[in-house]
Amino acid sequence: MNPLSSLLESLLKRNRTEYSEDVRKLINSLINEGDLHHGESWAAHMTPSLESPALLGQLLSGLHNGNLLSPELYPQLVKIEKQLIDWFCRLFEHNHAHFTHGSTYANLEALWQARELSQADSTIVYASQDAHYSVAKACHILGLQFKSIATNERGEISIEALRQACQQQSPLAIIATAGTSSCGAIDAISSCVALAEQFSCWCHIDAAWGGALMLTAKSYLLDGLKEADSISFDPHKALAQPRPCGVLLYQQPLKSISDIDYLAQAPKQTLLGSHGGEIFLPLWFSLLLSGEQKLAQQINHRLLQAKQFYSTLKSQTDWWLLSSPTGIVCFRPASHYDLSPLIEQGIFSTVTINDQLSYRAVFASDKTQAKALLAALEIYF
Ligand SMILES: Cc1ncc(COP(=O)(O)O)c(C=O)c1O
Structure with a gap:
């Protein structure tokens, strides 16, 4: 029996629920x-198999149900939130952070702050054509102009095209993506930060997916991150956490939501409204019971599976392939095979790359096995 079924069964029995x-x-x-x-063959999306301690944390947050808009009532919860925020600030070498309901909200809030705080006299936001659609949506909400920049053959923003665009029209903000949703590419962060400095504009990094590399020896792939004005990161994508669990980090201080008297003074610097332990107690439990090292091992394991999947396809087929440093592999079989049965089973998903339908394997769960995915594809080799 699934462990969740038996847990539910015993809880219902204990409550004598008929x-x-x-x-x-x-x-x-x-x-x-x-x-x-x-x-073993789940590789369609960035939805991980959850850590069991995280499930315990979720249960505890339901039992606690405190709302941190009244922090004075929940000193223990405030203490835990602060511990985690300090952990994220150390990890990303940023000075301030708060939890969010995910990177759609974090990207919106970062651009809102860019609009409020930046000295730049512009409403233009540059990001690559592969930036997550929440960036264009945020620009629309905030009355900013989103301009997409071409990518290179690896799916990274073209720095030359970005430089030319900046020279033609100076931006309010540049957004670099660390781990694009389509193919997992990491934009050249240091170059984006340098251009933002040159043009005196805000630099935001959408590291919703790729930010997890900061826990591993591959953190050098995100060099330049600490110079960015803001970063979004989602433990609910790459750290085996339940939704919602996002974090937004800033280099410059914003007034913390818990420093504000909610009823007397409307919080003006964060989007976050009612929230409690549901955003961070699962992660707190994971760190407490599994530890940072286990989370890092899980990430390394996923990256290794992605590498094995890619190298086997490369050695055994002549398919078009695109690997990434964040655990997403895209591919196109040589002939026009219809892989829709594998899409329907959640084994892979589809994505359009260079106007062509391509397939995508996302190594988001540490249960996903390269050999199970290859077994599903073997008949097409
Ligand atoms: C790179 C990137 N940014 C932002 C988001 C939005 O995250 P969420 O849907 O959790 O708000 C996603 C979602 O997949 C993403 O891949």
């Missing part, structure tokens, strides 16, 4: 549906 066979079937079918993410 429920019908139909309800039991419904619960079990939901549990089975979620089992997709625990399988």
Whole structure:
């Protein structure tokens, strides 16, 4: 029996809850549906198989249910939040951070702060054509002009095209992506930061997916990150955490939401409203019970599986392939095979690269095995 089913079963028994066979079937079918993410051949999206300590943290946050808009009522929760924020600030070498409900919100808030705080006399925001669509959406909400910049053959922003664009029209902000959603590419962060300095504009790094590398020996791939004005990162993508768990880091201080009397003074510098332990207690439990080293091992394991998947396809097929440093591999079989059955099973997803339909394997779960994905593809070799 799935461990979650047996936990649910015992909780319901303890509460002496009577429920019908139909309800039991419904619960079990939901549990089975979620089992997709625990399988060896799950590689469709950035949804990881969750760490068991994280599930405990989620349960505890439900029991606690405090709202940090009234921090004076929850000193223990405030203390834990602060411990984690300090941990993130050390990890990313930034001075300030707060939790978010994910990078859609973090990208919006970072651009909002860029608009409020930047000295630049411009409304233009540059990011690569592969930047997550939340960036264009945030610009639309904030009345800014989003301009996309071409990418190179690895899916990274073209620094030459970015420089030329800046020379033609000076920007309010430059956004670099560390781990694009489509193919996992990391933009040249140091060059983006240097251009932002040259043109006196804000530099935000969307590291929603790739920020996890900071926990590993591959953190050098994100060199330049500490000079950025702001960074978004989502433990709910690459650190085996349940949603919502995002973080937004700044180099310059913003007034913390917990320094503000919520009813007397509306918090003006963060988007975050009602929130409590649901955003960070799962991660706190993971760090407490598994430790930072285990999280790093899981990331390294996923990256190794991605590498094995890529090198086997490279040695055994003549397919078009694109690997990335963040654990996403894109591919296109030589002939026009229809891989839709594998898409429907959640094994792979599709993505358009250079106007061509391509397939994408996302190594987000430490349960995902290269050999299981290769076995599913073998008949097309
Ligand atoms: C690079 C990147 N940025 C931002 C986001 C938005 O994150 P969320 O959907 O958690 O808000 C995503 C989502 O996949 C992403 O891949």
